Amino acid sequence: MKLCVDRDILIRSLKYISSIIYYTQNLDIIKNILLIIKDKNLKIIGTNLEIEISINIPLLECNKNDKFLVSIKKLLNICKVTKPKTFIYINKEDNFLLINFNRSNFNILTLSSINFPIFNESKIKLEICISKNTLILLIKKTQFAMGNNDIRRYLNSIFFEIYNNKIISVATDGHRLSSYKVNINNGPEKKISILLSRKVVIEIYKLLNNLDNLYDNINIYICETNICIIINNIKFLSLIMNNTFPNYINIILENKNNFIIINKENLKNSILRVLSISDNKFCCIKLKINKNNLIIKLSNSYKEKAKEIININDSSNIKSDYEFGFNSKYILDVLHILESDKIKIHFSDNLSSIRIEDINDINSNNIIMPIKL
Structure with a gap:
């Protein structure tokens, strides 16, 4: 078997696939990739048993069809030492x-491909076509609220709900919750929901951000046990979690009678300044709200104190003073993904959660639970 391939196309494809392959895996076979040569086309498949990526690339020359395994680490390293805009010639003789x-x-x-694990795609329940930026937005606006290594596996995930021409993404770690909604043109009337693990979400987000701007629309196929995302010549397959996600709607719709409107950058910078004396980078801060100001307080284990006072843009419905305690990291994470200059903070009393909204984006909801002072 002899073939010729463009080095730049090959190395780009190998980099996409190598991101999901963990070389510390005990199963040696998945440290390899499957190469399928057929009709002047090279199909590369890599997997970590939870995610599978396959990429089709054209060959400049090919004299025979074949199928075998090869170490992705070695092949990628060889491509890296090759100069750009080079043609790579590959011959297969016996097992080399x-x-x-x-x-x-x-x-x-090379190794035999007989025992290489390949996903079996199940029956398709839904097919939708959305832009790449839409899926990036759904993940970006919620992924920070995912849990990490929580024993409750559904907290280490993002929940996607699709119905009535809209997609909602939701993530929570039990202490905070974030949701984001986008409208689509071809959504189903019947509600369909899926749960994707943290690892899968991160790899999808990484892949989408690394793609060229030429790739715009993506096709998503939701099946019984897996999800398939196709972007031009790239196919991303992953398992769907079978856990049940908490009822997030009641949390978002919880009535909060009071609100203030405040400058986002002022709040962010004030929190960062008071954190300069903290023992722990992401410690608890106190927020005190009155008719005119938002006061941020922090004290450390040495009884040192810091205080910032911020003017409130709109507090017309505030009738008394309120004081809360919050993990400063949770607030900063929310402020980082909001894009407007002003934000709206909803609350009801000193013991309830707060809801932070982008004043110009009603599709975003961010709930943070308080810490007992």
């Missing part, structure tokens, strides 16, 4: 792959 370019020659071992 002979790689040639310019005056360099490499022989690397």
Whole structure:
């Protein structure tokens, strides 16, 4: 078997796939990729058993169809030492792959593809087409609220709900909750929901951000046990979690009678300034709200104190003083993903959660639970 491939196309494809392969895995076979050569087309498949990525790339030359495994680490390293805009010539003889370019020659071992694990796609329940930026937005606005290694697996995930021409993404770690809604043109009338693990969400987000701007629309196929995302010549497959997600709607719709409107950057910078004396980078801060001001307080274990006072833009419905305690990291995470200059903070009393909204984006909801002072 002999073939010729463009080095730049090959290395870009290998980098996409290598991001999901963990070289510390005990199962040696998935440290390899499956190469399928057929009709002047090279299909590369990599998996970590939870995620599978396959990419089709055109070949400049090919004299025979074949299928085998090869180490992705070695093949990627060889491509990295190759100059850009180079053609790589590959011959397969017995169990070795002979790689040639310019005056360099490499022989690397190949393996049989018989035992390589490949996903079996289940029955398709829904097919939708959305823009790449729409999916990026759904993940970006909620992923920070996912749990990390929580024993309750559904907290280490993002929940997607699709119905009535809209998609809602929701994430919570039990102490905070974030949701985001976008409108689409081809959504189903019947509600369909899926739960994707933290690992899967991060890899999808990474892949979407690394893609060229040429890739705009993506096709999503939701099946019984997995989800398939197709972007031009790239196919991303992953398992769907079978856990039940908490009822988030009641939390978002909880009535909060009071609100203030405040400058986002002023709040962010004030929190960062009071944190300069903290023992712990993301410790508890006190927020005190009165008719005219938002006061931020912090004290550390040495009884040192810091205080910031911020003017409130709108507090017309505030009738008394309120005081809360919050994890400063949770507030900063929300402020980081909001885009307007002003934000709206809803609350009801000293013991309830707060809801932070972007004043110009009604599709975003961010709930933070208080810490007992």
